[in-house]
Amino acid sequence: MAKKQLRVGMIGYGFMGRAHSNAYKQVGQFFPSQHEVVLKAACARDAEKIKAFANQWGYESTETDWRKLIERKDIDVVDICTPNNMHKEIAIAAAAAGKAILCEKPLAMNVPEGREMVAAVEKAGVPNMVWYNYRRIPAVTLAKKLIDEGRLGRIFHYRAKFLQDWTIKSDLPQGGQGLWRLDVAAAGSGVSGDLLAHCIDTSLWLNGRLDSVCAMTETFVKERMHNLTGKVEKVGIDDACTFMGRYENGSLANFESTRYARGHKALYTFEINGEDMSLFWDLHDLHRLQIFDYKVEGKLRGWSSIHVTDNGGDHPYMQNWWVPGLAIGYDSSFTHQVADFIQGLESGKPQGPTFRDALETQCVLDAILDSAKSQKWVDVPKG
Secondary structure, eight states: OOEEEEEEEEESSSHHHHHHHHHHHHHHHHSSSEEEEEEEEEESSSSHHHHHHHHHHHEEESSHHHHHHHOOOOEEEEEOOOOOHHHHHHHHHHTTTOOOEEEESSOOOSSSHHHHHHHHHHTTTEEEEEEEEGSSSHHHHHHHHHHTTTTTTTTTEEEEEEOOTOOOOOTOOBBTTTTTTOOOOOOOSSSSIIIHHHHHHHHHHHHHOOOEEEEEEEOOOOOEBBBTTEEEEEEEEEEEEEEEEEEEOEEEEEEEEOOOOTTTTEEEEEEEEEEEEEEEEEGGGGTTTEEEETTOOOOOOEEEEEOOOOOOTTTGGGGSOOTTOOOOOOHHOOOOOOHHHHHHHHHHOOOOHHHHHHHHHHHHHHHHHHHHHHTOOEEEEOO
């Protein structure tokens, strides 16, 4: 029986555009399904650059107007890889056109926008997902399984950090291609929406709802040249953010993110402390999950390093990859996300994080910025 085509139209072509395109090309080789992914069209305003991107990655055609891409009858899925300020308009239009939607994180610029997006996709009944890819690194997914099995017992603490150093230079401009993350009009926020969003999504998935937060933020470089205006303008995003919180299950949260940690390019770690077990994971050693099991007695009690690569040992996703002991990489998490999205299409059971799931992360992000501004504890609003 011939496979059903899943024809992708991608809007944007930067770092995430490459990561997503690679996943679309890999998924059929490692995760066979009833669907065949077809890279139908890539879209961006710069005709020459998007044509070069399309040629490199194998897209059949290009567009320079995202509205025309959405109108096309030969597009089944719209992948939104644009700056954050464009997510809402594109997603609502795609939903109205009956397209399935994959959207980059964070979901929106703020909670009101996110609610509009959720309402649009749910009214249209279109499949939707947000690219919080770290959920699908096998070691992280294994942590989820252990928690769901009750192996940790009562959870007391969740702590995470995401550290980078690429914006320390005071003469780095803001705005425009590649630097839109420093422009509040395009990004909505700084490290909170860019880095902490990943940490928060993972934590909500592993440990449940955050009820309240107390945050502080700092913008170390107050003014930068703006590439689009040619003028020195005020910087409106947060360069660093730290917050405490309390989860619905009573456990405590401690999070930190910054782009001013010299020597760190992408240091993302989390640790969960439970009554019977603790878990620790590090993106730099992404195929390992560190486990302390209190129920192990005597001389063998201590931290253990589980190499999450066993294709016969109930390790998530690994049965589709290599023999035990051979690691996969960052890029594979995107492949897993596409595979799960397709599985959701075929089973009729949506795979998360959906827009509604991602709205919960957006609620935490808004509460963090509100707390930092007011210098008070803030309750996290309901999605």
